[in-house]
Amino acid sequence: MDKSCYFFFALICLVVLFPAFVLASYCGPIIADDNDRLRFALNLEFLEAEFFLFGAHGEGIDSIEPTFAGGGPPPIGAQKANLDPVSHQIIEEFGYQEIGHLRAIIKTVGKFPRPLYDLSPQNFARVIDKAFGYKLVPPFNPYQNTINYILASYIIPYMGLVGYVGTIQELVSPTTKELAASLLGVEAGQDAVIRALLYERAYEQVRPYNITVAEFTNKISYLRNELAMCGIKDEGIIVPSQLGAEQRTKSNVLSADANSLSYARTPPEILRILYGTGSEYKPGGFLPNGGNGNVAQSFLPRV
Template sequence: MNEDDLVIDAFEARAQRRHDRRALFTAALGAAAVGSAFAYSDPALAQSAVTDADVLNFALNLEYLEAQFYLYAVNGTGLPATLTGSGSTAGGTVTGGAQVDFTTDPTVGAYAREIAADEQAHVNFLRTALGSAAVAMPNINISGAADGPFTAAARAAGVVDSTSGVFNPYADPTSFLLGAYIFEDVGVTAYKGAAPLLSNKTFLEAAAGILAVEAYHAAIVRTTLYAKGVPALVEATEKISAARDALDGSPTEDLIRGIAPKDDAGIMPSGSGATLTSNIAPLNVNGLAYSRSTGQVLNIVYLNAATATMGGFFPNGVNGNIRSTT
């Protein structure tokens, strides 16, 4: 079964999986709770408490992915080799990636350049904080080709080009925004889910700072897509959110978290809420951002709702102890 089939099957089987998946993990203080929150690639490590280094390295993998996507979109090249290796271990390869012609929408180009610089700074910061414990960049696939992960994700969501059957996020500024939309909300929820598990207050403060930046990025992308005033783009965000929900399982909030205004039951607002015309900040009923566990994040970036240790944007998996979707 190829990657496209796995994603499509996951989308169609969403309802059944919700009965089988765990609810979003409860962030509790104490080493015991921390130790049970993450899934390790080696079952022998499952009994060990996760360390701050494990959490930061997991975040570093995601920052590698985002940095490469944005840097290629802006410059046509990715991270320098000095920011991908670790000790004697060389950084992995990058498949795909291309420079976007932002001349038709220079404002989006300005946003892209700023986000690219931010993501490279995040990589540098996490690598510095981890020191010799920092993992090298894994192999990353950001191809916009027919067999690439963007097309696989978009095909499952039903937003591929009707003529070519391909979703290429580097084709134009609008396609770039939709590609960025796939990542940004995931980054926010990943940091929200992981931050309470950090025991070092300095690292916790840093994670909170990165979470805020990722939220700014997500808001820029969502606002710009909404401001274009194209109903098809609004619908595309709804479909992408539904596809992400098909991958990360329960809870199901992401199903209703496109840029159209809907409440937590997926219904258009009524009464006093009827004045809402957008959903720039995807929040719960208490006005709080959602969280994702590491397993749910990996389900999305691996494009696989089942147990997996690789796939999608990380063809050989992420590096570090936390690498399974289980």
């Protein structure tokens, strides 16, 4: 093959692959109004409410505020978790807090139907397997015991936290800004509680895998960074000192940047993680049919 053929082949590859790469790794702001930006958060709030309520009680939103679901389908595979008494109280409180978040958002900017969520043990096992790069045996089951459930919870509220940080920066209305800030406060609190519970057991082995709690958090955080493709915005509970607060600590109970400020993520970054595909255009993972609302739906093919 002569040089002209090589050049032509390279040009074709660039034309075909470059647009997909750019779209998949876009890290800038999106175009949306305040209402759509805040409604996007419902995709995470529904997820958290269902996971925490089912974990504590074995039943979700439909048993407490069924109108909030807007006719959307119940989650796949959600179960009551085998929690110790203290963890049960914490998770129960988180679940009720998420109901309040849903009410506040719906009252302010309206709602859309609850999307279909996959909260099955099999889906969580797929996430953990992807984080480690191999299949754990037996498969990871978030509902089996307290530590598994708290590790699974580590996956979720942090997404709400960084999502609200990113959203507030783009909001215009004082009303939506105030609401987003209030929601952020509780999401940050939930994430801090979960991280503190895990930090207390950082060097314990997660049975039967002989893998420490800290390593689980590091692998999960690395996976989220890899899927979102917009740099390091997620860190485990034990980090190298250069990533610790003022580069003086390896503890990382609160994940934050070099100035101890919260990281921010955009809706496309969040969808890449929730879908587990690394693409806001390809649903899967926790949202097998994709997210709802104008923002999430704008990335999906028109039917």
